[in-house]
């Protein structure tokens with residue numbers, strides 16, 4: 464049998480009794496095994512994510528089923544039948560790491576594809592849109608989702624004060640308060656890249672894209688009452704479903720589809736295609752199937768492989784690019800920065816984050832740098848050099864993003880109608896029963912909110928659709 468050792472590898476003689484002077488003590492300073500165990504325990508926690516702290520994940524495989532090489536040179540899409548290993552982490556947004564799983568909230572849908580030209584992270588949500596379109600508002604918005612500084616309680620008033628002052632949010636709020644705001648488990652929901660991204664091909668031609676991951680398990684949701692009953696039974700229902708399902712050999716799948724928009728079309732849409740509060744209507748921009756992913760392996764260690772998984776939109780690969788979406792541009796900074804804070808400078812070198820392809824860079828030293836130089840030559844610790852260090856590859860240069868107009872703090876370019884798309888969802892997509900639940904969920908979330916804030920929100924709902932405003936009013940009256 465293997466021997467228990469200290470972290471320095473020395474065998475441990477007794478792991479049951481601390482070392483004392485005499486039969487009863489006191490303890491001895493020289494009992495390093497005791498000191499080490501206590502010191503390690505004090506350091507078991509790392510900062511939890513400010514958002515998306517509670518998560519569930521698993522490993523799997525992405526498989527290409529349809530050829531999109533005319534649009535992208537990304538190696539992951541290189542051939543029909545090609546497979547790429549991947550990792551998924553789902554999450555709630557607002558709750559802390561110990562929060563209950565079955566809370567009404569947007570779900571994070573973060574994917575890391577270990578491609579042979581580097582890691583591609585698509586850090587999406589189970590919603591095609593978001594509450595805001597400009598990252599200057601992001602910290603303020605998140606403050607309204609988190610705890611009040613004095614009461615240390617979540618505040619419906621803060622949420623509705625913000626939402627009713629920022630009507631662009633009501634499209635996402637409608638989805639949040641609809642059935643889709645409380646999926647039964649992570650496998651019963653779609654994922655969306657949400658942002659507009661770009662694909663570019665070997666000739667340097669670009670198209671704009673939206674990524675959609677359609678659940679093959681079918682949508683399934685809980686009402687608030689059913690969610691509360693689940694929480695009363697277990698606060699870990701999502702982990703039980705995802706981890707337990709994979710342990711039992713049930714491997715969930717999602718189909719990847721993309722919407723495609725040419726650069727010329729992007730000049731002509733009635734909505735701003737780079738506005739994260741808007742979808743691209745399916746009728747105008749149909750979905751094209753690309754492939755699917757399957758989750759089929761649980762992590763061996765949750766902390767090492769799921770908590771320390773670091774997803775960032777900054778991780779893109781040749782053939783896939785950004786867009787002018789302001790929210791995406793800001794996330795390129797803030798996600799990587801969150802991981803530097805949470806995990807340290809060399810978070811990308813942790814086994815779960817490590818690319819499966821060779822990694823060569825000139826970043827030097829820093830805490831926990833255990834991999835040493837990765838420059839291809841021992842004397843090459845700067846660049847340019849003439850000692851055989853790795854060099855840039857101009858063949859993977861991305862075509863420049865188009866830019867128009869003067870530098871400044873601009874509102875979005877096209878005329879903004881923040882009411883048309885939630886109107887389409889309410890009036891055309893949801894049936895009467897779904898609308899009734901939407902009204903009830905919205906009214907329930909307004910509990911304790913001052914009347915003038917509710918009235919401000921209701922005025923926006925009346926503009927979306929008179930029936931929507933009336934439905935919430937009736938639900939509020941029924942609740943009181």
Ligand code: NDP
Pocket residue numbers: 591638641642643653675742743744745746883884885887888892893897
């Ligand atoms: P479509 O009728 O073609 O699409 C409606 C889509 O709504 C469905 O395909 C489905 O998306 C989604 N949906 C169905 N039930 C719900 C629900 N309870 N909550 C949220 N979404 C639901 O119309 P359009 O493309 O013109 O879109 C109309 C409205 O539908 C949009 O304004 C938007 O609010 C919503 N929507 C649109 C999406 C898009 O990418 N066009 C995606 C999701 C919602 P899915 O197939 O992705 O499950």
